[in-house]
Amino acid sequence: MIKKSLKLKLIIAHLAILALCMGIYFVLNREYSTYIALPLFPILSLVTLNIILHKPLKKTIKEMKALLTGKSYHRIFTARTDEIGIIGHFFNEITESLEKISSDLKEHQKISEELNLAQKIQHDLIPKEAPEIPHLEITAKTKSAAQIGGDSLDFLQREKDTYFYIGDVTGHGIPAGLVMIMVDTLISTFVTMAQNTKDLVVNINKFLKPRLQKNMFMTMVMFRWLHEEKKMYFAGAGHEHVIHYKSAEKKCDAITSGGIALGMLPDNEKLTNEREINFQEGDFIVLYSDGITEAKNQSGELFGLKKLVPLIEKKAGACRTTKELFNQIAGTVTIFMENSIQEDDMSLIVIRHKGAEIESQHEKESTEWASTQKDSLINYEKQDIKETGIQKK
Numbered sequence: 039m040i041k042k043s044l045k046l047k048l049i050i051a052h053l054a055i056l057a058l059c060m061g062i063y064f065v066l067n068r069e070y071s072t073y074i075a076l077p078l079f080p081i082l083s084l085v086t087l088n089i090i091l092h093k094p095l096k097k098t099i100k101e102m103k104a105l106l107t108g109k110s111y112h113r114i115f116t117a118r119t120d121e122i123g124i125i126g127h128f129f130n131e132i133t134e135s136l137e138k139i140s141s142d143l144k145e146h147q148k149i150s151e152e153l154n155l156a157q158k159i160q161h162d163l164i165p166k167e168a169p170e171i172p173h174l175e176i177t178a179k180t181k182s183a184a185q186i187g188g189d190s191l192d193f194l195q196r197e198k199d200t201y202f203y204i205g206d207v208t209g210h211g212i213p214a215g216l217v218m219i220m221v222d223t224l225i226s227t228f229v230t231m232a233q234n235t236k237d238l239v240v241n242i243n244k245f246l247k248p249r250l251q252k253n254m255f256m257t258m259v260m261f262r263w264l265h266e267e268k269k270m271y272f273a274g275a276g277h278e279h280v281i282h283y284k285s286a287e288k289k290c291d292a293i294t295s296g297g298i299a300l301g302m303l304p305d306n307e308k309l310t311n312e313r314e315i316n317f318q319e320g321d322f323i324v325l326y327s328d329g330i331t332e333a334k335n336q337s338g339e340l341f342g343l344k345k346l347v348p349l350i351e352k353k354a355g356a357c358r359t360t361k362e363l364f365n366q367i368a369g370t371v372t373i374f375m376e377n378s379i380q381e382d383d384m385s386l387i388v389i390r391h392k393g394a395e396i397e398s399q400h401e402k403e404s405t406e407w408a409s410t411q412k413d414s415l416i417n418y419e420k421q422d423i424k425e426t427g428i429q430k431k
Contacts, residue, residue: 173393202260204325225238235261243275257275271315274296280293283350322389325386360389363390
């Protein structure tokens with residue numbers, strides 16, 4: 039098919055009208071044909087202009103106006119290949135793209151609402167503050183790298199003891215968050231009948247393994263604090279080191295948590311052991327997820343355990359509260375990252391054996407991972423990432 043421009047169509051139409059008028063002039067009686075041909079030419083020209091130009095343009099402009107003002111519009115169906123046809127096809131392509139964008143936005147909004155709901159459920163599972171644990175002071179916070187995180191921590195108090203843990207699911211985002219919620223629910227269920235930390239870790243793994251995909255697992259270290267005996271026990275599931283600061287020696291022990299990650303084997307009983315930490319008055323225990331030690335600076339260097347342990351040894355002796363030591367660690371990691379993107383969830387728990395100190399009321403700590411202490415070298419309020427925090431004596 040030969041494509042004809044609008045200009046060519048108008049020229050051809052007017053030539054045809056002119057030929058028609060001339061034919062009338064020469065065929066009919068010339069006395070009367072003059073009165074017929076002369077007015078017929080402009081009339082037919084106007085009709086032609088209306089059919090070829092005005093009517094289709096009016097329709098196109100009407101639909102465009104409806105689109106721009108948000109009213110109901112219709113696609114322009116045309117077989118024309120001239121300039122007006124091109125405008126019609128272009129209008130149809132624009133409306134098709136806008137409809138697709140609108141559909142994508144609605145789908146995105148739906149997904150966003152579901153993510154917000156999942157985030158709220160996860161946020162509600164993490165305790166807002168620690169329970170009153172005899173002889174212990176605790177500061178703990180978790181900060182997700184994504185809207186839904188894979189790090190988890192909780193405190194579960196019984197009559198004579200308290201269980202608490204820190205865990206880290208592989209990856210982050212929705213899959214990690216779902217596993218985290220599942221594990222948190224299992225712990226809350228099994229802790230009521232647990233005899234010790236090993237028993238709890240083994241039972242959780244037995245129930246969890248058949249329900250996880252092959253590439254999903256969770257590291258964890260579970261603690262048990264006996265209130266009257268003032269004894270601390272723990273069992274590991276392939277998690278990071280447990281750092282024990284001994285106040286009498288002013289030294290740290292970086293203790294391997296041991297065990298194997300939950301969900302890697304059907305039965306982890308032989309690989310799981312409960313151990314005791316000689317936790318004395320004034321000592322600190324620091325628990326963390328790999329988001330702390332694997333934090334990177336602009337050069338790609340990892341913060342690492344080699345920086346974390348000396349930092350605690352240097353700062354813990356001068357810290358009178360867990361909040362102070364927490365801020366020292368958080369501040370140093372923040373400075374080290376040099377505004378690099380947080381690639382993994384970060385969780386940090388600092389525990390102090392306060393012995394027979396008189397119980398006192400303390401203002402609840404802000405949920406922000408922040409410090410305004412000059413000694414921490416940075417004001418963390420510039421970070422606007424939503425976090426969950428715990429601090430209570």
